[in-house]
Amino acid sequence: MVNRTSNRSGQALIFIIMIVVILAFVALWNFDLHKIIYVKSLSQNAGDAAALAGARWQATSLNLIGDVNVMQAVALTRGDTNEAAAISELQARLCYVGPMIGLEAAQQAGKNNGLFNNDRFTARLMKHADTVLTDYRATGPDGRMLFQEPFPGCWTEYAQMIQAVAANGVAVGPDNARYYSDFAGGSLLLIPDFYDAVAGTDWCWFYHHAFDLLKTYVDYHSWPPLPEIIPTPEPLNCEYFGLGLRRLDLIGDARALPAMDSVRVERNLSPDPISSTLGSVMSSWYCYDESIWGPWDSISPDGENNFPATGPVKSQYDYAGGDAVTRVMATAPRLTPGAGTSKITWTAAAKPFGYLEAGGKQIKPNEYGIVLPAFREVRLIPIDASSAPAGGGFNLDWRDHIEGHLDDYLATGATVAGCYYCMALLVWENPVFRQTGIDWLEVNKGSCEIYGSGGRHGGSRRGH
Numbered sequence: 001m002v003n004r005t006s007n008r009s010g011q012a013l014i015f016i017i018m019i020v021v022i023l024a025f026v027a028l029w030n031f032d033l034h035k036i037i038y039v040k041s042l043s044q045n046a047g048d049a050a051a052l053a054g055a056r057w058q059a060t061s062l063n064l065i066g067d068v069n070v071m072q073a074v075a076l077t078r079g080d081t082n083e084a085a086a087i088s089e090l091q092a093r094l095c096y097v098g099p100m101i102g103l104e105a106a107q108q109a110g111k112n113n114g115l116f117n118n119d120r121f122t123a124r125l126m127k128h129a130d131t132v133l134t135d136y137r138a139t140g141p142d143g144r145m146l147f148q149e150p151f152p153g154c155w156t157e158y159a160q161m162i163q164a165v166a167a168n169g170v171a172v173g174p175d176n177a178r179y180y181s182d183f184a185g186g187s188l189l190l191i192p193d194f195y196d197a198v199a200g201t202d203w204c205w206f207y208h209h210a211f212d213l214l215k216t217y218v219d220y221h222s223w224p225p226l227p228e229i230i231p232t233p234e235p236l237n238c239e240y241f242g243l244g245l246r247r248l249d250l251i252g253d254a255r256a257l258p259a260m261d262s263v264r265v266e267r268n269l270s271p272d273p274i275s276s277t278l279g280s281v282m283s284s285w286y287c288y289d290e291s292i293w294g295p296w297d298s299i300s301p302d303g304e305n306n307f308p309a310t311g312p313v314k315s316q317y318d319y320a321g322g323d324a325v326t327r328v329m330a331t332a333p334r335l336t337p338g339a340g341t342s343k344i345t346w347t348a349a350a351k352p353f354g355y356l357e358a359g360g361k362q363i364k365p366n367e368y369g370i371v372l373p374a375f376r377e378v379r380l381i382p383i384d385a386s387s388a389p390a391g392g393g394f395n396l397d398w399r400d401h402i403e404g405h406l407d408d409y410l411a412t413g414a415t416v417a418g419c420y421y422c423m424a425l426l427v428w429e430n431p432v433f434r435q436t437g438i439d440w441l442e443v444n445k446g447s448c449e450i451y452g453s454g455g456r457h458g459g460s461r462r463g464h
């Protein structure tokens with residue numbers, strides 16, 4: 001009898017949590033939109049507004065997931081494991097719903113700033129929804145799906161959300177998309193700088209990054225095969241504006257418990273303090289994936305990238321991880337008769353910022369590993385300090401090239417007319433071109449030492 005009552009109260013609590021989450025989303029949605037429109041209406045800077053909108057939803061989602069972690073701790077303190085399981089599924093959903101609302105909010109912010117739908121972006125998103133429905137759900141001989149679902153029905157819901165965004169028209173591309181099966185670099189053919197160096201005859205780039213290749217290359221047979229794509233085995237994060245989280249059975253860091261208890265007090269969740277033995281209770285906790293939420297090295301002034309920052313980033317903000325990168329393209333008619341239109345591409349990045357408080361000090365949100373409500377604001381960050389891949393996840397010319405052209409090129413040397421990257425390969429295949437570079441470097445490589453761009457990928461990828 002007692003058990004049934006507690007079950008019922010548990011279900012009621014879950015229901016209330018659901019309602020609160022939905023209401024919070026609706027309220028923030030309106031607030032967000034109006035604020036962004038207000039702040040950005042005069043700026044014409046649609047890409048920035050879109051990135052900020054995406055990052056704001058990442059911050060909101062992370063805070064909600066953190067709050068729900070604390071609710072789970074409260075439920076487990078009471079000994080209610082059923083409720084804890086239901087809470088965990090709610091978190092799994094938030095990992096998709098939050099970023100997808102962010103993607104839609106980014107579209108709205110872009111359109112409210114005068115952007116028009118981009119047909120290629122829309123088609124790309126529609127196509128990906130189909131891939132999710134067909135490939136992701138496809139089952140192998142062992143009866144398991146290609147990608148294990150984080151919660152039952154996830155792939156169908158996810159595909160529907162992608163379709164919903166695409167149906168409204170896509171004006172803003174999520175440029176830091178992280179697909180579950182994608183190249184992870186490992187070949188010069190997957191680095192845009194290589195093509196730029198060929199197109200711009202930047203021999204110093206070759207001197208720093210591929211001098212041996214320049215000297216020994218014969219023809220397209222010389223390339224090693226493209227690195228094998230290793231799919232993410234058990235995805236937990238949305239591919240667009242993903243939160244970079246993982247699930248752990250145990251709360252790794254005991255310091256998290258007092259921090260969770262102060263959230264309990266703040267939110268008035270329960271009169272009973274969170275159990276101090278919770279650290280050894282097996283459950284499902286949403287935590288930061290350390291491979292994504294590492295130190296924010298790309299903005300460090302004395303790191304490998306030598307980012308031109310005025311000083312080191314404050315310790316409480318020294319984390320990479322969640323950020324939203326957007327790509328917008330617009331055409332502007334030129335005033336000169338017969339000049340046609342100018343194509344304008346703008347990429348922008350924004351990131352949630354916040355901190356936890358412990359002993360009167362501010363510490364970074366991921367200090368304890370487990371997600372706790374910590375994010376307070378979003379700000380634009382330099383593109384080079386963001387998680388956008390070098391080529392740009394929604395640079396569709398680039399994506400078409402690496403997904404559609406490279407295999408043929410490696411097999412037969414064929415290139416596609418009209419593709420900038422294929423044109424660069426065509427130039428590269430010419431032995432006279434490469435010999436020019438070798439000869440030039442023979443004489444001038446000293447100037448590369450002095451003026452060389454250095455750095456991992458030849459200095460900064462993009463200007464801002």
Ligand SMILES: [Zn+2]
Nearest residue numbers: 401405419422
């Ligand atoms: Zn190509």
